[in-house]
Amino acid sequence: MKKLKLIALLLAGVTVGCSDSFLSLKPTDIVIEEEFFKNTSDAEAALLGVYSTLQREETFSNVRDAADIEWAISGDMYEMDGSANRIELHSLTLPSTNTILRDVYTAAYNGIARANLVIKKVQDMGEGDQGVKDRIIGQAKFIRALYYYRLVTYFGGVPLILDPLNANSELQIPRAKVEDVWKSIENDLISANEVLPKSWDPANVGKATSGSCKALLNKSYLWQGKYGDVVKITEALFTEGVYGLLTDYRSIFLETNENNKEILFSTQFREGTDAEGNNIVKRTAPRGAPAEFTGGAAWSNFVPQQHWVDGHEKDAQGKIKDKRYWSTIIGPGEAHQNMPTFVMPASVPAGWSKSGYIMTKYWQKPTLNNSGVNMPIIRYAEILLNYAEALNETNQTSKAIDYINEIRERAGLSLLANSLGKDATLDAVFQERRMEFIWEPSGGFSDLNRRGRFLEFIKKERPNYADLNVDQKPWLNTQPILFPIPRDAWDRNKALEQNPHYTF
Template sequence: MKKSLLYILSSLLLVVTGGCSDDLNLSPISNKNIEGFYKTQSQFEQAIIGCYHGLRNANLKSNFSYQLTECRSDNAWQQVDYDDGMISRFTENAATPVLNTAWADLYNTVMRCNYILTRIEDATFEDEGVRKQIEGEARFVRALIYFDLVRYFRGVPIVDKPLTISEAYSVTRATEEEVYDFIISDLKAAIVLLPDVKPKELPNRATILAAKGFLGKVYVFQSGYPLNKNNWESAKSELEAVVNGIGQAGFFSKYEDIFLYENENKDQAVFSLGCQTNAQGEGNPYPSRNAPNGIKPGDTELTVPFGGSPWQLFFDDEILDDIFSEEGDERRVYSIQTEWEEKSGSIITNKPFVRKYQNGPISAASDWDIDWIMLRYTDVYMLYAEALYHTNNQAEALDIINKVRIRAGLTTLTSVAISSVDSFTDVLLKERRREFCFENQRWGDLVRTDRAFDVMKKFLSRYGIADNLKSKEQYFYPIPERETNVSGIK
């Protein structure tokens, strides 16, 4: 039972010893193992890299990052009865393995942050500015992990310190509102502590603008379903700071430029997860993972270096035609590859796949040297448009949407298209779906606007399983069964 508790409570009791490889060493639980760590600036610099590694694992490296988001939406479909198949078909339950993996990995990163935050005041630092930055980064990462947790599971336990085994047994589930308040508190604290600009040597570290951008996004989600807190003014204020972040954030004139290797950490990337090829698994797996398992390895336009993966996002021409319903949308060309060469030499034209981020050096399968943009300027820009609309700035909101459409090669809309809240939401969701397709955004957008039930009912009816979606309770996932069996959290 004790062994299960340690696993289920997702390393609430594990001690991070530093490092950022996939085989990060985690010490056994004992006071002796931590007495010599979390003492010096150097050790805290190692530990914060472990926090960033956990964030990258949760949002890029682990399969649950897209299975619980993109696979849940109408952007993908998996017929086979794997984890993502059950997620796609709304047949998952508390025993579905991917839920336990997500819970454990996310709380593992929470505890990495907690060890830093509970010990940093007593540590010796040569540079007090570094102390402030590391504390801000730990709060930033913890906030983003809880933002994932609350969007997956609604109310979850708020754990803000390392726990003993006996303390772990008494953990209770907070309300959704309490979790959002905790996230907001962490991000506000991070804004005070973080640096103004990205360090040139470490451009993937958090900044004030990154924290403000995510805080604005949190306010947008909090303003939507199910809390409906109407925090649009707060969202507008935080997002506006990023929109006006000249020299640090900005709008690219060409959509395809966003995902180019040479544009890493430029204005479009408010916050990116750093990836590096040939560095013991620190590369970006996204381009290879989303290529077909049967694609021929190679460096031609119809192949992919080192081949593809069985874990790709599956979709078909009907789904693509639904996403890119307006003719001439240039984002389709830069997001999707419709023709590729099979290992046998045959040319396949009826099984499209995602080609985003397929750029930059690569030294092994799923090991691309291109960063994953976790918060894009365009995301902030469109969330800002949403906040403007809900604070009676409809004309400016429409200008932003039209700017995004013009870049994509589409015609502009008139005010008639957004004459009501419902029509504005329709326009916004369509535009965000095209802009961020396969970037793990769609499901969250559907849920927070409370459109998920109707949209997914229609989508599932294509496959004759609309009855699988029974209620809005399925907007969120159940707490993993192994967790509830041990801890009693319901």
């Protein structure tokens, strides 16, 4: 199933009957339900509509989440456009009217709505092979859990909607308790894990697997501080024997090597002019660079910051040792990894990159149309670092260091001594996150936030820290830091209560 063939079809927009404003809890009707869900072929088609929601920039395309929120808020990436909605996030002002937060919140519930419909209709379907139906429901539950994971980590307790809504539903829905949202996530993933395969045949590669479920459980348990459960679910994942680290860091992200053994789940894209592609190459390649290298457009929206580059380990001569830098970054005078005739100028024009650096993790070739590069959501490297963190918290520090060293060895770095103390080991975990996952959904703001390390990190690492006026922003002194419930959602659902220190 190359790229899942994620065509939204009529089904994704009409059968589901949920517009992008679903999250506002506005009444919606299912317009042609009776025409579908008569057999498993219909159900599979509806499931594609659920997967298609992951392709939106507001969901899992590594734009709104990984770039605008995770890595620009932490300060390790710079957003070149300087649009007002992005400045609100990066300055940590965080108003409830911010359109990026609104769109992330709304798009998550749109995905949940589609998943709810598939789960309900397939459960009620009388015909069809039960195993096939179970796997369809399992995939929809995984995606529902993925969206609720994002909502609960960004906003805290949110309305917990597990059944399809229509015009007869009660639409003034209060926020659920945080622990109830987490419990729902765990229930969905445990249920899906029991019915999904370890791997799919080539025609269906890219779909959620039992390993995907274990990986998201790993992340969910870690966020909640359930370190013993992190250890258990990770070791269950290890026994599957399906996933592992690739030897070459750059090869993880190559369009020619997608869905490799390091990818536990990713958003599937296909190059072309239709909605199957993404704008990631356009957002990466330096604006003003020759079109023979960039393709149809180049915006250089997001660039690595100098202080992030400076955070890499160096040799005695001051040269960066970390292979991850040389695999995915080019700076002044450095050649592109896949297009060596493209060399960054010694003096990089400000329009190309304010910092002088460009990331090539996703920019691998010129792209005339939309890019087909997949966007990683969960990688095996993250699972190893999560496992190491959990081991460290369960007094298995020496063993934890072994797993950190797996990441460091691939990066060409010296191994850490197993005698390292507990605090230093946790610091090492977070250092590897920072270098490993730049411009991915992991490793930035959210990981720092869940451990209460965010303010300490930006005070040390962000050169503009004094300009952020942290002491005048009380919402930053909560644990964890939560984003405001969007004003747009409250306008339509007055049962919503705002997070502390924010107003609607």
